[in-house]
Amino acid sequence: MALALNRILFVWALCLSFNASSELLERLEVHGQADLRWVYADGEDSWLRRGAGSNRFDEHQNNTVQLADVGLGVDLDLSLQSSLTIQGHYYGSQTEGVEITEAYWQYRPLLNQSYRSRYRLGLFYPAISLENRSQLWSSAYVTNYSAINSWMAEELRLVGAEGRWDWKVGQRQGANFSVTATVFSYNDPTGAVLAWKGWSNHDRQTGFGGSLPLQATPGTGVTVNKQDTKYKPFMEIDSRPGFFVSAKWSQSRKYKIELAYYDNRAKDTEFEHGQYAWHTEFYHLGVHRFLTEDLELFGQYINGSTSMGNGFVDNQFESVYVSLARRWGRNRINVRLEHARVEDLDKTPDDPNDDIGNSLTLSYSYLMAKHWKLNSELNLRSSKQSRRLYQNVDKQLSEIQYSLSMRYFF
């Protein structure tokens, strides 16, 4: 699937170059970033190495500089009301190629007096993250996303059709009410990573067709259908679409409050090509308040459940974070507190899914020159997972990670 997509993109890029003219160049917008990162980590091996650690990096990367992310985005205006967007990331040794993280066609008509609308068709994140409001779904505030947004980066993407309708509200300029509805597919294995790895904090986004390493518990070895040694989050297994809805009240740069609901409607008895279908659903609340133009208080809360194999795995999950961000000219500091847990409700032996932990993130960033941003960040996480015992690691784990990143924007 990923190969086919890559071929389509290559052909499209070829056509673009043959048709290249100054008029086309005016409609094309390319942007991207490159992130050089020095990391000091104290904890277990990263989950990307099938270890018990929740960060992207571990002691193997200490005292070296990583090319942590190369991201690229292309926007092409097809007409005055529609455009194509493609975004991808490359994570060096932590990917098997380019991760295409979003690819969609967008249409913005002006139909009517009282509302504006926007339609998207393709592969995209639900627009509920309050942190990831930088380009390419990066965080504007921190290097490592909150647990909620790290999870979305890992295995949550909407592949389908979305409509959003905005109404101006009342007398106040900029006050808006908006409703979004999405019908989607290709998110059936979503829930597996959360159930078998737990919560993490990182900035590695999975692309369409991408995969993540899986550290299996002994209990999963007894299943009739053998789970692959990798997660492949974006697959359609049961031919049943899911849906996503949200309602938002907002005023530009003053406040935002959004309530959303996701249900992938997966049949949790299905299995295909080494991946199970996980029925995952959740409620999500996002609140953002600009206390002043430079002082922001915001947070996200998620509460949901995921189940697989007709009761083989049955989990409830919940997470919340609160962030305070302050800007002084080119400087910004961000303090983020988090709590995240997974409750194991199934009786399956040797497959403990429990996870409970708290994180503190202290981040300082400085916009150095027109294109450069320096970020200095400390992540502290303390969590308890029973499955760590299978790796000869204590259930209770404290992790410290310090990263210094230089990001170039273009």
Added chain:
Amino acid sequence: MRIIVGLIVVVCSYYAQAGLLVSLKNGKSGALIKLPGAVVWAMPKDASLLTLPPKPADMEQRNRQFNPYILPVQQGAEVIFPNRDRTAHHVYSFSKPITFELPLYKKSTPKPVIFSKPGLVPLGCNIHDWMIGYILVLETPFFGQFETSSLMMDELPEGEFEVKLWHPAIDPRESLSQLVQYDGTGTLVFNLTLPLLGTSQPEAPKIYVDELEDY
């Protein structure tokens, strides 16, 4: 002799206070209210005075905001919308007088829009949510705008007029309209009884390289 004295009187009175001075005061305290851009217009009772052709006008997009914030034009006027920014804007309005949209690119200014119906035309940009401007389409050629707290209307012919004042910060329940018999000079004071709404033109948010613009 009488002719010379007459001429001197006419010349002196012309230079003394020629025009209609319109100002806005707080109805309770009597203090002048600063409301730059407030539109004042005079509708003549004599319809034969409405023969002047409308003048064209510009409504720019500059620094990701509309400039001017408030633009009065006469019914039938042609307005062009030049984009002075490096970013594209998508100007639109849904209002009783006119519904239109101008998906603009950076350099090519589209054809002028003709505002043939009177009324208030609020403008927005589909890409930049905070952008707001107003075009006030008037049936009379006699109008002007406050520089701070007053306007001297010096091209008004003599006659009977209904003079009105509007600014988006004025409570819509306030009706500011007065009849005046104008004979070449005069002063007119509008009294505001309701508090002003806190609506001044919002500034475009600062651009940061690490934040998407339209948040």
